Amino acid sequence: MSDTYREKLMLAIALVLAAIYLFPLYWMYITALKSGSAMFATPPAFWPTDPQWQIYGQVWESRNMGRYIWNSVVIALGAVTVITVLGVGCAYVLARYRNVWVDIGLFLILMLQVLPASLMITPIFVGFSQVGLLEYPRLAVILAIAAKSMPFFVVLVRATFMSVPQELEEAALVDGNSRIGAFFSIVLPLARNGILVSAILIFMQAFGEFVYSKSIIQAIELQPASVGLNSFMGPNTNEWNNIMAYATIYVTPILAIFVLLQRRIVSGLTSGALK
Numbered sequence: 001m002s003d004t005y006r007e008k009l010m011l012a013i014a015l016v017l018a019a020i021y022l023f024p025l026y027w028m029y030i031t032a033l034k035s036g037s038a039m040f041a042t043p044p045a046f047w048p049t050d051p052q053w054q055i056y057g058q059v060w061e062s063r064n065m066g067r068y069i070w071n072s073v074v075i076a077l078g079a080v081t082v083i084t085v086l087g088v089g090c091a092y093v094l095a096r097y098r099n100v101w102v103d104i105g106l107f108l109i110l111m112l113q114v115l116p117a118s119l120m121i122t123p124i125f126v127g128f129s130q131v132g133l134l135e136y137p138r139l140a141v142i143l144a145i146a147a148k149s150m151p152f153f154v155v156l157v158r159a160t161f162m163s164v165p166q167e168l169e170e171a172a173l174v175d176g177n178s179r180i181g182a183f184f185s186i187v188l189p190l191a192r193n194g195i196l197v198s199a200i201l202i203f204m205q206a207f208g209e210f211v212y213s214k215s216i217i218q219a220i221e222l223q224p225a226s227v228g229l230n231s232f233m234g235p236n237t238n239e240w241n242n243i244m245a246y247a248t249i250y251v252t253p254i255l256a257i258f259v260l261l262q263r264r265i266v267s268g269l270t271s272g273a274l275k
Contacts, residue, residue: 025251032056032244039240052241059245063228069250071138072224075213076206078142079149080199086146087153088195092183094154095161106158109151117148117211125215137217144212149205153198160194161187200261204254225250 031039033051059065094102124144125134133140164187172182188195210226217223229250232243 025255028244028251029248032241032248034241036241055241055245056249059242060249063231063246065225065228065246065249067221068223068225068228069253071222072207072226075138075141075145075209075224076203078138079145079206080203082142082146083150083153083202084195084199087150088157088188090150091154091157092161092187095158096166106151106155110155113148113151117209120148121211121215124212128216134216137219138222140216141209141212144216145206145209149202153202156198156201157191157195160191160198163194164190197261200257204258207254208251 030046030048032055033053034045034048035050035052038045038048038050094106121144124147128134128140128144133143168186168190169179169182172186173179177185207224208226209224210230213224214227214230217227229243229246232239232246
């Protein structure tokens with residue numbers, strides 16, 4: 001098999017997999033534009049004959065989506081801030097003082113990532129209740145997300161710090177810098193791309209978090225957009241175009257961020273592999 005034929009085959013497979021992966025997203029967008037009868041037409045139309053563009057404004061106003069989106073942004077930014085402030089220092093220490101026990105500990109901590117949020121919410125809820133954090137529900141959700149996502153962030157940023165040559169720090173120490181000074185002036189600027197990418201991934205995850213917010217935040221005015229979407233669900237739900245319109249408004253900003261920063265995200269994720 002020639003290299004050209006192999007490349008074309010791999011490209012064809014990639015395009016097919018991308019189409020399969022993106023089709024549900026495409027179907028969400030066009031379903032939002034269909035009328036009630038068009039949604040249940042047989043055979044289904046792959047583009048609405050009479051697009052209902054006004055549905056986005058109607059859903060935005062009737063569901064008060066501005067408040068929901070703002071709450072999602074506050075929770076996501078809060079979680080990213082907590083994780084970044086605490087996780088960067090932790091990742092740096094684990095990158096510079098390596099041994100087999102550190103690797104084993106990281107592996108065991110990462111194993112906790114396979115536990116679903118629905119399993120962890122009960123002990124978290126009980127613990128927060130005992131210390132009084134449930135009186136500040138958004139803060140409680142931010143801390144729960146931070147606890148869940150911190151290992152993922154630390155592992156990614158640790159790989160980025162490991163790719164920064166230690167000789168640069170040693171040269172800075174010889175020139176009279178302290179360890180902290182060398183970190184802020186030499187290491188941190190070189191690792192900023194990986195830190196930024198990791199923070200973006202955490203933001204995307206926190207922006208769409210549902211289980212903690214649904215269980216901890218009871219006040220409607222503080223709930224994020226993921227919980228607002230769940231409010232459509234009921235025993236006699238038939239507002240599928242409204243649901244799809246809400247979901248479209250909800251996910252489009254995240255998709256836009258990913259598309260605009262995809263090169264930086266890919267380079268940041270692979271930067272630690274260059275070591």
